[in-house]
Amino acid sequence: MGVSREQAAENRRAIVAAATQLFRERGVEAVGLNELMKHAGFTQGGFYDHFESKAALVAEVFASAMAAGSAQIAKAAKAPVDKSTTALRRYITHYLSRAHRDNIDRGCPVAGFAGDAARLGAKAQSHFAGGLDDQITILAGLLAESRSAAAIGERRTLRERAISLHCQLLGALVLSRSVAQTAPALSNELLENVQRDVLASLDEPSSRPPKVRKKH
Numbered sequence: 767m768g769v770s771r772e773q774a775a776e777n778r779r780a781i782v783a784a785a786t787q788l789f790r791e792r793g794v795e796a797v798g799l800n801e802l803m804k805h806a807g808f809t810q811g812g813f814y815d816h817f818e819s820k821a822a823l824v825a826e827v828f829a830s831a832m833a834a835g836s837a838q839i840a841k842a843a844k845a846p847v848d849k850s851t852t853a854l855r856r857y858i859t860h861y862l863s864r865a866h867r868d869n870i871d872r873g874c875p876v877a878g879f880a881g882d883a884a885r886l887g888a889k890a891q892s893h894f895a896g897g898l899d900d901q902i903t904i905l906a907g908l909l910a911e912s913r914s915a916a917a918i919g920e921r922r923t924l925r926e927r928a929i930s931l932h933c934q935l936l937g938a939l940v941l942s943r944s945v946a947q948t949a950p951a952l953s954n955e956l957l958e959n960v961q962r963d964v965l966a967s968l969d970e971p972s973s974r975p976p977k978v979r980k981k982h
Contacts, residue, residue, distance in 0.1 A: 778816045781806045785827050790870050790878040794824055794886065825889035828879065832897025835875035839904050854912040855965060857905070861935045862961035864954065867942050876901060877939045902928045912968065934964055 769777070784806035788797045799820060800810045817823045842860075847853050860866055866873050876898050883894040906928035938960035946953040 774816075777808065777812075781808070781813070781816055781823070782827055782830055785823055786831055787871050789824070789827060789882070790875075794882045821887045821890070824886055825893060828875075828883075828886075828890045828893035828897075831875040831879070832893050832900070836897055836900035836904070839874075839901060843904055843908055852908075852912045854908040855968070857908055858935065858961065858964055862938055862957045862964070864957065867939060867946060867953070867957060870943065874901075874936075874939065877936055877943075880936065880940060902932055905932055931964070934960060 781803070785797070785802055788802060788805060799813050803810045803813050813823075817826070839857075843853050843857065845853070847856055851859075861874065870878060876894070879894060883891055886894075902925065906924040909924050909927055909931070938956055942953045942956040945956075
């Protein structure tokens with residue numbers, strides 16, 4: 767007896783959820799279809815009832831994870847903050863926290879899939895690029911709202927500053943995760959040092975002189 771459309775859709779979502787978790791934890795190539803379907807609660811033979819290939823599943827996982835990640839970041843960015851901090855500082859502090867480092871399943875999807883993206887198909891890469899661009903845009907908005915002293919007189923655009931900042935945060939998180947199991951002290955050190963330096967840079971006067979507009 768066949769399953770209803772509703773049940774088929776639910777089964778598909780379960781497969782995507784299982785794949786998202788396993789891909790984040792171990793990488794796309796390290797997860798086989800048999801293990802994936804078993805983790806989702808199904809037999810391997812049922813996989814092709816939902817996806818034509820593993821590449822198609824990977825593309826859907828990336829699309830779902832990137833959309834959810836961007837929505838989560840956007841929602842957090844809009845949450846009210848008290849007078850002791852700013853939304854930008856809160857974002858940086860959370861991103862470079864031990865809790866975020868340890869939450870691979872539900873943390874930043876760009877950090878979670880950065881190691882796999884370059885080796886995957888065009889569709890998955892396209893979804894990854896879209897999610898990355900969304901995060902940069904959100905971060906640029908936080909920079910604009912913060913009006914930090916470091917931004918005063920800065921000649922770079924908000925997007926340029928957001929790209930640099932995002933690369934700092936992402937690099938520190940990925941490296942911290944890479945040694946968390948074998949060298950926890952080093953892992954913590956990476957997070958703490960970069961967080962301290964990034965936050966301090968927000969209060970430093972810009973080394974660049976203000977851009978002077980020419981009179982016509």
